[in-house]
Amino acid sequence: MTRMSIEERLAADKHVVDEGTPHIVVDVAACATCTPQDCACVKACPAGLFKAQGDTVTFDYAGCLECGTCRIVCFKKAIAWNHPEGGFGVEYRYG
Amino acid sequence: MDADFDAIVVGAGPAGSVAAYSLAVAGLNVLMIERGTAPGSKNVTGGRLYAHALERVIPGFAGEAPLERLVTRETITFLTDESAVSVDVASDKLLKTPSYTVLRAEFDAWLAARAEAAGATLVTSIRADEPILEGGKVVGVRCGEDSMGASVVIAADGANSLIAQKAGLRRELDPSEMATGVKCVLELPRGVIEERFNLDEGGGAAHLYVGECTKGMPGGGFLYTNKESLSIGLVVQAAALARSPHRLVDLVEDFRLHPRLGALVKDGRLVEYSAHLIPEAGLAGMASPVADGLLVVGDAAGLVLNTGYTLRGMDFAMASGAAAAEAVIEAAKVGNFSKAGLGSYVDKLNRSFVMRDLRTFKKAPRFLHNKRIYSDYPGLVEDVATHVFAVDGSPRLPLRKVAARAVGAHGGLRQLAKDGWRGMTSL
Numbered sequence: 396m397t398r399m400s401i402e403e404r405l406a407a408d409k410h411v412v413d414e415g416t417p418h419i420v421v422d423v424a425a426c427a428t429c430t431p432q433d434c435a436c437v438k439a440c441p442a443g444l445f446k447a448q449g450d451t452v453t454f455d456y457a458g459c460l461e462c463g464t465c466r467i468v469c470f471k472k473a474i475a476w477n478h479p480e481g482g483f484g485v486e487y488r489y490g
Numbered sequence: 491m492d493a494d495f496d497a498i499v500v501g502a503g504p505a506g507s508v509a510a511y512s513l514a515v516a517g518l519n520v521l522m523i524e525r526g527t528a529p530g531s532k533n534v535t536g537g538r539l540y541a542h543a544l545e546r547v548i549p550g551f552a553g554e555a556p557l558e559r560l561v562t563r564e565t566i567t568f569l570t571d572e573s574a575v576s577v578d579v580a581s582d583k584l585l586k587t588p589s590y591t592v593l594r595a596e597f598d599a600w601l602a603a604r605a606e607a608a609g610a611t612l613v614t615s616i617r618a619d620e621p622i623l624e625g626g627k628v629v630g631v632r633c634g635e636d637s638m639g640a641s642v643v644i645a646a647d648g649a650n651s652l653i654a655q656k657a658g659l660r661r662e663l664d665p666s667e668m669a670t671g672v673k674c675v676l677e678l679p680r681g682v683i684e685e686r687f688n689l690d691e692g693g694g695a696a697h698l699y700v701g702e703c704t705k706g707m708p709g710g711g712f713l714y715t716n717k718e719s720l721s722i723g724l725v726v727q728a729a730a731l732a733r734s735p736h737r738l739v740d741l742v743e744d745f746r747l748h749p750r751l752g753a754l755v756k757d758g759r760l761v762e763y764s765a766h767l768i769p770e771a772g773l774a775g776m777a778s779p780v781a782d783g784l785l786v787v788g789d790a791a792g793l794v795l796n797t798g799y800t801l802r803g804m805d806f807a808m809a810s811g812a813a814a815a816e817a818v819i820e821a822a823k824v825g826n827f828s829k830a831g832l833g834s835y836v837d838k839l840n841r842s843f844v845m846r847d848l849r850t851f852k853k854a855p856r857f858l859h860n861k862r863i864y865s866d867y868p869g870l871v872e873d874v875a876t877h878v879f880a881v882d883g884s885p886r887l888p889l890r891k892v893a894a895r896a897v898g899a900h901g902g903l904r905q906l907a908k909d910g911w912r913g914m915t916s917l
């Protein structure tokens with residue numbers, strides 16, 4: 396069996412991305428004061444959407460599994476978190 | 491604000507659907523609001539449903555519900571990077587307290603449809619944004635531009651309950667009280683599953699793993715057989731993850747690819763990857779579940795019990811949903827939906843297995859935060875077990891010496907005795 400990248404795994408899911416309105420907004424100014432390799436969000440997000448890139452952390456809400464982990468682990472409480480609008484986001488077919 | 495409904499239930503998971511079903515059966519006018527396009531489309535479980543709680547609400551439900559497999563084999567495995575030492579239980583005694591594996595998209599849709607058939611109204615693809623308060627009392631919910639009024643609101647909106655939080659009943663979630671669960675659904679033919687897991691037709695296996703799979707962090711791995719797929723994944727304490735050198739995305743793949751799991755999951759095609767939070771603090775993490783015009787049920791109230799060898803949330807969710815419905819039915823008789831009028835919910839929880847079991851295991855969450863359980867003891871078990879079976883012609887040590895040496899290498903006897911005692915008094 397071969398190792399699957401997180402992108403390959405997320406591709407198995409059905410997502411209806413709300414292009415206009417992100418349901419998670421990260422305060423990038425707070426992130427700038429974090430050490431990317433040590434960040435809670437990078438370690439804990441099960442969708443790997445927080446990425447340590449050079450000396451910053453980048454985030455993209457497309458592919459979010461809506462677990463809420465980032466909201467509770469962020470060291471700086473820098474995440475404004477909501478569920479996506481009704482009907483948007485991940486749509487589990489097995490669950 | 492006028493009450494358009496007797497009750498509004500936010501969330502069509504097991505807690506919400508059981509509450510809505512019970513209220514509708516009693517003739518109350520109920521609205522259930524679900525943010526997913528269908529009930530279950532946002533929900534994740536390991537999962538195994540302990541049948542007792544739903545059996546009380548819908549007797550004989552197993553005959554009609556979309557269940558995957560009846561669990562007939564239980565296995566707990568201590569895992570190190572190369573070894574697995576298991577306790578495997580196959581017994582007809584397990585069937586006296588039946589549990590079934592489930593997949594939530596199908597199961598939750600069925601349960602919500604049962605509530606609808608009983609007379610509840612279900613709306614989907616609608617997110618409830620906040621409770622509406624008048625004079626300190628919850629009188630409805632706001633969904634975008636729309637406001638809907640009800641005599642009582644039941645927050646069944648799961649682990650990330652923004653409704654309970656916005657009503658002031660739940661503080662910010664603490665990462666040491668929450669775990670992140672991640673799951674892969676792997677498709678495999680029915681016959682292959684039954685052969686690999688040594689199951690009779692329709693029978694199911696439930697495997698729990700402790701040790702290497704969480705790199706010593708509090709939590710564990712699980713593997714459940716469905717009809718034509720496996721549910722495999724990890725549950726890891728969020729606070730430990732946040733400080734860990736590892737990324738959860740990698741740990742999940744390490745686990746799926748662990749050499750000792752290879753023969754079980756081989757050729758399983760990944761058809762879904764999902765994640766969800768689990769409130770794990772037991773009683774200590776519990777929100778106050780009642781306010782004027784508001785009841786909180788299931789995960790939203792933190793009603794989950796993790797003993798390390800069982801993880802129970804769905805039966806707690808259902809039983810709390812049923813208890814909330816009973817309390818609302820009593821409150822409706824006298825027209826008193828104040829905190830005091832709804833207070834019998836707490837009494838009902840206290841008398842039921844929900845609070846009894848949470849009280850019995852109230853020390854479990856702290857005990858299970860002990861890292862030695864996940865880092866030292868699986869290695870200890872491995873040392874003893876692999877030594878016992880290793881025969882190469884060199885002089886053998888008697889079992890007591892093997893055990894003593896292993897204990898010495900993994901924390902020492904004093905520590906083991908202390909932890910053993912704590913385990914005995916917590917679990």
Ligand SMILES: Cc1cc2nc3c(=O)[nH]c(=O)nc-3n(C[C@H](O)[C@H](O)[C@H](O)COP(=O)(O)OP(=O)(O)OC[C@H]3O[C@@H](n4cnc5c(N)ncnc54)[C@H](O)[C@@H]3O)c2cc1C
Nearest residue numbers: 501503504505525535536538618647648671788789803804
């Ligand atoms: C990996 C994992 C393994 C588990 N294993 C087991 C197991 O083996 N056995 C077991 O018994 N339990 C297990 N659990 C726990 C169990 O899944 C939960 O306790 C259970 O699902 C809780 O049910 P609930 O109805 O309270 O919440 P949920 O099932 O989370 O339902 C909440 C519902 O509310 C909806 N919602 C949320 N917010 C809003 C809003 N604002 N507006 C409208 N709708 C909203 C959601 O879409 C969802 O449908 C596991 C959990 C996980 C994550």
Ligand code: SF4
Nearest residue numbers: 426429436469470471
């Ligand atoms: S921990 Fe919080 S503040 Fe730091 S990088 Fe991650 S999201 Fe930004």
Ligand code: SF4
Nearest residue numbers: 440459460462463465
């Ligand atoms: S909610 Fe979960 S999946 Fe989505 S970004 Fe946060 S941690 Fe990642």
